[in-house]
Amino acid sequence: MQRNHYDFLIVGAGITSAVFAHEAAKIGKTCLVIDRRDHIAGNIYTEEIDGINVHKYGAHIFHTSLRPVWDYVNQFAEFNNYVNCPVARYKDELYNLPFNMNTFSKMWGIKTPAEAKEIIERQKQEAAEQIGEGEPSNLEEQALSLIGKDVFEKLIKGYTEKQWGKSCTELPASIIKRLPVRFIYDNNYFNDRWQGIPMGGYTAMVERMFGDTEILLNTEYREFVAENEGIADRAIYCGTIDAYFDYQLGALEYRSLRFESERIECENWQGNAVVNYTEREVPFTRIIEHKHFEYGTQPTTIITREYPANWERGDEPYYPLNDDRNSALYEQYVELAKQEGNVVFAGRLGGYKYYDMDKAIDAAFDLVDAELGVDLRK
Numbered sequence: 001m002q003r004n005h006y007d008f009l010i011v012g013a014g015i016t017s018a019v020f021a022h023e024a025a026k027i028g029k030t031c032l033v034i035d036r037r038d039h040i041a042g043n044i045y046t047e048e049i050d051g052i053n054v055h056k057y058g059a060h061i062f063h064t065s066l067r068p069v070w071d072y073v074n075q076f077a078e079f080n081n082y083v084n085c086p087v088a089r090y091k092d093e094l095y096n097l098p099f100n101m102n103t104f105s106k107m108w109g110i111k112t113p114a115e116a117k118e119i120i121e122r123q124k125q126e127a128a129e130q131i132g133e134g135e136p137s138n139l140e141e142q143a144l145s146l147i148g149k150d151v152f153e154k155l156i157k158g159y160t161e162k163q164w165g166k167s168c169t170e171l172p173a174s175i176i177k178r179l180p181v182r183f184i185y186d187n188n189y190f191n192d193r194w195q196g197i198p199m200g201g202y203t204a205m206v207e208r209m210f211g212d213t214e215i216l217l218n219t220e221y222r223e224f225v226a227e228n229e230g231i232a233d234r235a236i237y238c239g240t241i242d243a244y245f246d247y248q249l250g251a252l253e254y255r256s257l258r259f260e261s262e263r264i265e266c267e268n269w270q271g272n273a274v275v276n277y278t279e280r281e282v283p284f285t286r287i288i289e290h291k292h293f294e295y296g297t298q299p300t301t302i303i304t305r306e307y308p309a310n311w312e313r314g315d316e317p318y319y320p321l322n323d324d325r326n327s328a329l330y331e332q333y334v335e336l337a338k339q340e341g342n343v344v345f346a347g348r349l350g351g352y353k354y355y356d357m358d359k360a361i362d363a364a365f366d367l368v369d370a371e372l373g374v375d376l377r378k
């Protein structure tokens with residue numbers, strides 16, 4: 001360490017931390033960043049292997065409708081024109097996502113929006129007769145009343161049950177509310193105004209954001225503060241909030257993921273960056289072919305199979321389980337956090353939220369405003 005005292009100790013070296021450290025440095029504040037992992041960038045970490053930027057913690061596609069966030073990230077990287085158009089594979093059938101005219105045409109052999117709407121309306125009607133009056137009470141009812149039986153059974157049911165490890169009748173309707181349905185031939189997964197992948201990888205982008213900030217890797221928070229009491233005036237803690245309090249009220253639950261990567265001696269293995277495997281019997285949810293995020297032309301390729309996994313303490317927390325029990329527990333931790341002087345909880349883990357990258361940056365803007373008095377939205 002270069003100093004024996006800093007203005008801020010930042011726990012975690014992900015995107016929230018990078019925004020904060022960058023802005024703090026700009027106004028002359030000192031930060032020390034620590035991270036338990038052996039690299040920066042948190043879950044958006046990319047590692048270059050055979051010239052391909054591999055998304056080590058799952059595919060990250062930047063998309064946003066927030067202009068200040070888009071302008072902000074463009075200071076640190078040039079974004080390419082990648083548009084996410086995932087393909088879904090159900091047994092030996094291939095469908096375009098999100099649900100759009102290409103999907104419907106393939107599924108029913110139809111051509112026009114009117115034909116697609118007629119089939120979907122009929123299937124929604126059948127669902128309504130089964131479900132009866134009132135709001136859909138679970139994900140299955142929600143999906144059936146949004147899109148009907150065929151799409152639900154082939155493209156939603158198996159994938160969702162693998163992803164969450166529960167039956168669609170036990171899952172909250174909210175998970176599926178955001179799935180777009182379109183009656184135009186448009187395979188762009190996101191509705192956002194801006195989209196792309198930082199050329200050269202996310203790690204390089206985050207490195208530029210940190211600039212000269214001092215970072216200690218392989219460093220556990222608890223041990224570090226025990227040995228370095230009073231190292232900073234304030235702490236920005238981007239780890240899990242329950243771990244900070246030593247799980248004194250119980251552990252928050254997550255869904256985890258396991259990744260299996262493979263190098264294959266061919267230029268182009270699946271023809272798309274993202275292929276979802278929607279049938280229940282295939283144990284992984286999707287295969288990522290990383291080179292296609294950056295239009296790579298290398299002679300070899302790297303693919304990653306993504307297996308959803310149960311989470312136990314010590315595993316990587318990926319998706320928070322925002323059900324009633326966990327949300328209530330999180331609120332109890334927030335109450336504890338309020339009594340903790342000089343520590344601010346931030347980021348995906350500190351806030352127990354499933355953030356898209358742009359929302360994480362937007363929340364970091366609030367943090368910068370509150371802690372540093374700098375308005376990044378002006």
Ligand code: UDP
Binds near residue numbers: 097159163
């Ligand atoms: N989903 C689905 N079929 C698919 C892709 C997604 O049913 O082929 C559902 C599933 O319930 C999933 C949710 O949509 O949990 C959100 O998926 P998305 O891929 O958008 O989220 P990500 O995991 O990439 O953040």
